[in-house]
Amino acid sequence: MELELNTDTLSLGQRLSRIFTSPSRVFVDLQRNHSWLAALLIISSISLVAALPLLSKMREFSIMQLQRMPDNPALSSPEAINLVGTTAVIGTIAGALLMPLLFALIVALLLKLFNAFTGDKVQYRKLFAVCVYAYLPMLLSCLIALIIGLTTPVESFGNVSTTLYLFFPPDTFTFPAMLAARIDPFMLWSLYLAALGGAILMKSEVKKVGIYVFLIWLIYALGTSYYGALKMSTMV
């Protein structure tokens, strides 16, 4: 792949916006200045802000899911219902705040592992910075989910998705459906950006890094889909 070799320094705003249109330029810039904290804070904040309007729906939806379960006195008590609602809210907030960080930590670790065997040695924190910016497409998917979530009634809240699961009827738990639920174009985009950034920093081929990252994702997706389908088949 041809890399853009513009040597101008980019501001934080330029980095955040150009990652969608000129990612190579952003990663080349990150090679010089791998500051990531401000970007991470902004991404986490936006993620949290995108989650906040959905909290009440999230709570209501979790309680509705609980009530759909067969009669169980332990689960139908007001305490249990309250606990489930609170857990859903806390989980949503924690997920919104921590997801960017976790994504960056894990993918950077995978890139570092790849870097141990090939390419120029790159510091983990630089790869981490790449992954922080690579999370932006996933943040975009959060914003899309926010828009859809706001217009969706609570009982259909579970149907909101940005994955290929959209092509399956809701509550389908077959293996293809579970696999489709893991194919999120925005996540794949983020992984591609991480691979691209990693390749630029390691001075390696994007194709090689891309295949490595994709294979790891594929193993994860196949494994969790199979397990999920198996678990659901034993539950029904």
Place this chain on the structure above:
Amino acid sequence: MPALDVKAISKTPIFKIVLIIIVIALIVGLNLWRNHSYSGQLVHTAKVEEKSMGEKVYASGSIELQEKQEVVARDTRILKQLYVKTGDRVKAGQLLAVLECVTEERMLADARASLASEEANYKGLITPSGEDLAIGEAEFEQAKTAYENKQKDWQRKESLYTAGAVSAQEMEIARQELMVEEAAFLKAQKNYDILCNGPRGAERKAAEANLSKAQTTVQAAEEEISHYIIKADIDGVVLNLENRPGDMIKTGDKFIIIGQPERLQVKVGVSEADATRVKPGQKVLIEAAALTGKKFSGKVTEVAGLARIKETNNTRQVEVPVGVSVEDKSGRLKAGYSADLEIISVAEKKRLVIPYEALQKSKGKKQVWVYDDGKARLQTVTTGVEGELYLEVIKGLNKGDLLILDPPTGLKDGQKVRKATMPAATPKDDNHD
């Protein structure tokens, strides 16, 4: 016209932005379409269907003999004689075995001798023979003559005494002799009277009491010895006999068991909830643990009028004792086998049934939620026979109606619902229902 450079266009930011917008629009559109198509609360459904179903009450118990005789040793004795072996068919009254009982035999012989003696006495008293009468009369006449002679002798001595020819001492001796003869005469007179007219009052009672006492003694001795001279009380088969002559039989040992193996029964306890459905005459299917797969027929013979409390592992269960007769012509069932019973309280036939998961009770009403063209509709139903997995619906539903299983809490009449694509864990079909 200049050629369109697709590669160059695809690298422009505008193209990328447009592409992103298209993807976003596609995702949003798909979500909206999906929400519209699959709106409503997800529910699992099941059809109202016709199934062959009856009603059964389940119970477990042990197979027993309807009638049996268990010979239990009262005390430790040696088995002297044995007249039967296991499997022998015996009749009521037939001698089975004899235990050592020398003392009891002697006591019986003594008692019988006493009885014979008392009987003879009594007979002699009540119906004397001609010879006895003659003897009695002779004794009476002899005593009378002796008494009259003594009277005359007394009168003569009295005259002599007045004349001073006899001393006062001789007079006293004569008076005493007269009194002795008088007593002998009165006794002979009474004996003769008893011989002629039979005993009266106290004499008769005393004679009867003596005879009765002798009879009772014989009966007691016979009863005592009957514990050692063992006879069959019932017609049947010797089912258990483990000892041989010469063996020591200990106190409490059941050393002979007689019964009728073709006449078996099971005594079970039916829970109070089911007891009202069980009635004498109902057919019963019996499966013994030792003969799995083979079902025997039976019939409810009795349902107790009182319930009892059964306590096991700190749990109290109220149950009603039920007796069931067992029909086994094959002879394969044996007393002592544990058995599972299916009491057919309602005969099997085609009925309109629904799974229990669809039924809910509210304010004394039985209701189901019907899936009606994407909406939940509450329907009151009348139920009938209750099976293990399904129950009959008599009124309120039609064949083919779709019911919502395990209705979600808070479901409202007319609320939009959506059928799950994957089946719920519905009960498996059971032909025995």
